[in-house]
Amino acid sequence: MPIPAATLYPPFNILRLSHVELCVTDLARARGFYVDTLGLQVTHEDAGHIYLRAMEERGHHCVILKLAAAGSVGVLGFKLYDQPDLDKAAAWFAAQGLSVDWVERPFMGRALATRDPMGVPLEFDVQMDRLPPIHQHYALYRGVKPLRIDHFNLFSPDVDASVAFYAQMGFRVTEYTADEDTGRTWAAWMHRKGGVHDIAFTNGRGPRLHHLAFWVPTPLNIIDLLDLMATTGYVGHIERGPGRHGISNAFFLYIRDHDGHRTEVYCSDYQTVDPDLEPIRWNLKDPQRQTLWGAPAPKSWFEEGSVFDGAALRDSTLAAQPIVAP
Structure with missing residues (x-):
């Protein structure tokens, strides 16, 4: 099918992606991977979660590691331009017949939870807690220096x-x-x-x-x-x-x-x-x-x-196959 024309004036203004919640079965093991090896910085941790950010980021977190019985993905997050955009987004998703819920999340202001038509859990926020910059704290850089x-x-x-x-x-x-x-x-x-x-x-x-x-x-x-x-x-x-x-x-x-x-x-x-x-x-x-x-x-x-929490899987109807290594 043809690629759709760009919508240059969308119904609400998404700035960028914001964060992801990864469900993991062992927080200490996940910490060894994402912090000690990859090099992300811990901004908060408790018995059930570890919050992480990368070196140039001012928002509180870009990854949430959540302790769970099985590995999955809880949500994909996107940052909107301002508070009115949150209300515009809620109205737009409701008009598409999709779920709209206002949720309370630690270290974030008002957040909108919904799903796309495929069932992907989405979250939109505007005002995540801001942290002091660390991009020139070179002693903290480790791993791949994300x-x-x-x-x-x-x-x-x-x-x-x-x-x-x-x-x-x-x-x-x-x-x-x-x-x-x-x-x-x-x-x-x-x-x-x-x-x-x-x-x-x-x-x-x-x-x-x-x-x-x-x-x-x-x-x-x-x-x-x-x-x-x-x-x-x-x-x-x-x-x-x-x-x-x-x-x-x-x-x-x-x-x-x-x-x-x-x-x-x-x-x-x-x-x-x-x-x-x-x-x-x-x-x-x-x-x-x-x-x-x-x-x-x-x-x-x-x-x-990785499966998304609450999303039903469907097989693709396009059977085309790219080149795969032996």
């Missing part, structure tokens, strides 16, 4: 439908993969903040979270993380990379925590702020779309993801 949360990538059973819905909220497509046989979209990258994406959708059984991603300073930081993981018992958690994507031009690495949640650490994508920027189209059969250089993605990268 600077900021950058994007979410989701498996969707109907990428065209997901793209159409998020386009109505003002997300703009920067790049996409087309299946030439059916004319349908196999994957698409959509942004609000002026990078290649805040959210992306990949064809597959879903909805599921494929990965969350952090922007890091340089490719050398990724090499440092690989050395650290290889010598601290985490070598088996390295899933894919390093390499460079054709789509987004990003230098990347994919790693998995003990509950299977996938994190990408990457750098080197490009600016997309022009409202008339044309999306870049890729053929699904082009091997350089996913890997400009580097080893092909393993089968797990195309098939495994």
Whole structure:
């Protein structure tokens, strides 16, 4: 299907992605992965949660680790421009026949909870608690030196439908993969903040979270993380990379925590702020779309993801298959 035209004046103003809640089965083990290895900073912890932020972030948290019986994803969060936008968002989701709930969350002001048509739990906020800057506290930098949360990538059973819905909220497509046989979209990258994406959708059984991603300073930081993981018992958690994507031009690495949640650490994508920027189209059969250089993605990268709490899974009706490593 054709990529929808950009909605330059959406019904409410999303600035960027904000946070994610990851349900984990062992908080101490998760702390060892996300704090001691990856390098995120703890902003609060209690018996059931650990709140984390990256080095350039002023908001209280970008990741919430929540103790649970099984690994899953509780919510994907996005930041809106101002308080009136929260009310506009609530009215818009209600008009779409979707749930609207006002929720109280620690370290956040008024927040709107809802779901997209695929069942993905979404949360919108404006006024998360602000913390003092730490980006020049270089003694705190460790792991891959994550600077900021950058994007979410989701498996969707109907990428065209997901793209159409998020386009109505003002997300703009920067790049996409087309299946030439059916004319349908196999994957698409959509942004609000002026990078290649805040959210992306990949064809597959879903909805599921494929990965969350952090922007890091340089490719050398990724090499440092690989050395650290290889010598601290985490070598088996390295899933894919390093390499460079054709789509987004990003230098990347994919790693998995003990509950299977996938994190990408990457750098080197490009600016997309022009409202008339044309999306870049890729053929699904082009091997350089996913890997400009580097080893092909393993089968797990195309098939495994994290389920969303309360969302029913559906198989995709698009059976097109990209190149998979043996």
